[in-house]
Amino acid sequence: MNRQNAAETILSVENISLSFGIMKVLDDISFDIKRGEIRSIIGPNGAGKSSMLNVINGFYHPQEGSITFKGETRKQMAPHVAASHGIARTFQNIALFKGMSTLDNIMTGRNLKMKTNLFWQALHLGPARLEELENREAAEQIIDFLDIQAIRKKPVGKLPYGLQKRVELGRALAAEPDLLLLDEPMAGMNSEEKEDMSRFIIDVNSQFGTTIALIEHDMGVVMDLSDRVLVLDYGKQLADGLPDEVRRNQDVIDAYLGVPHEHA
């Protein structure tokens, strides 16, 4: 969408390889994400898409390769440190705090924006109280943005699936991330919910300028939303480029249509 002015690289992944035992999950993957773009990662099931996100936010530690985020190069990083550097995410199988209300989930997303120490927190006085109010305001803005005012106080475990996905997006947005990782934000949604979610993603990207890395199976959605698309298959990098280029790429078509390799 704003590909033209997205010159600066926010994240660059270099020669990442990840294996679990003898299973090679990612094999020498390199790509970059430019500030302000929507970058999709696609591929058949088991291609390593989620693993790639897990590497970026520090859940998985790759055996080889390095990641440069906002100019800082690292081999691996603890997830809560990645979060503090400005990486937020949602999960393929919703990982909300099910016993907590929508508001509390989003407030928990602001965890890193709140700094008062245990002492003030325990007394629930002074700076802690002020900070609570300020962050509450920010949380309410996100609730308005996602149009979920009606479920503010409801425990999220009891909400329908589509709304849970939306709350999870809200929790990630609450951190005001530089890079937002969305792992199949539209999985299991009907077409109306998908439209809503697509609109939110576009709005997040254009209004807040948040860079987004997106895993999605719905090709229509991917082609519409993405600035650039990375294709993985069996842990290998199959293609990388503009949506149109990727769509016409013979390897990609083969991978998706399942052309037998011996005849290919």
Next chain:
Amino acid sequence: MNMLDFLFFIEVTLSGLMAGVMYSLVALGFVLIFKASGIFNFAQGVMALFAALTLVGLMEKFGFPIWLAIIGTIAVMIALAWLIERVMLRQLVNQEPIILFMATIGLAYVLEGMGDILWGSDVKVLDLGIPQGAWEWLYDKGVYIEKLEMFAAGTAAIMVAFLAVFFQKTRIGRALRAVADDHQAALSVGISLHTIWVIVWSVAGIVALVAGIMWGSKSGVQFSLSLIALKALPVLILGGFTSVPGAIIGGMIIGVGEKLAEVYVGPFVGGAIENWFAYMLALAFLLFRPQGLFGEKIIERV
């Protein structure tokens, strides 16, 4: 039922309630740790003993005034929490709950030994100036209630109110609940599990200190104090392992139940019901409502 009988009934019920609160104090420590990390902390009773021993030791051996001894003991419990996280929990990340449970059994022995080496194994008197004896105002009306137990009940009420606000309304409280709900999601919003564990074990250590003070004032600081953890078990089964209010109400039900059963049913079966009533009640709950009164329904093969 004449007036005297009625007063007696009130007296038994009230003293049961108060005794129950004492159980609740111990159970509370279990709930905190179980909620935040899914660990059943076998050492909770020993932590109460260790805290009480440290408190008495600081006062007797070092001549600390009461307030300084309490602050000192809190500092020791926080240091202990930090050590437990470093030496034990951090090494056992992602292990089965049963392994962590076994580790807490080890911790119980270590703490008991440390208490013995540091402060000696003789029975100690803990006198913090908490009022003792009958509460005169009620005693005049014909009901005997221990002042100490009233004090314990008041302290427990304040502590629970404090914990409720802390859990519901603060960032760290939310982070604690978040970790209890979903580790991965908690990590993804920037919560450090290690920090949270230190905080939870510190809070559980302070709760153990309060329980240790109350029980120590009542019956002296001695090593059998660690066995009060056994009485906390039925309380937990009743109230649910994950519920703070459950720990309080479970304690009260058990306290009142065993006193009433002792007084009114005891004579027909030869007495001593107080010793097993709680466990029978727990057994009944395990059969018919294993998640307890307030716990979350978790179905799991153990």
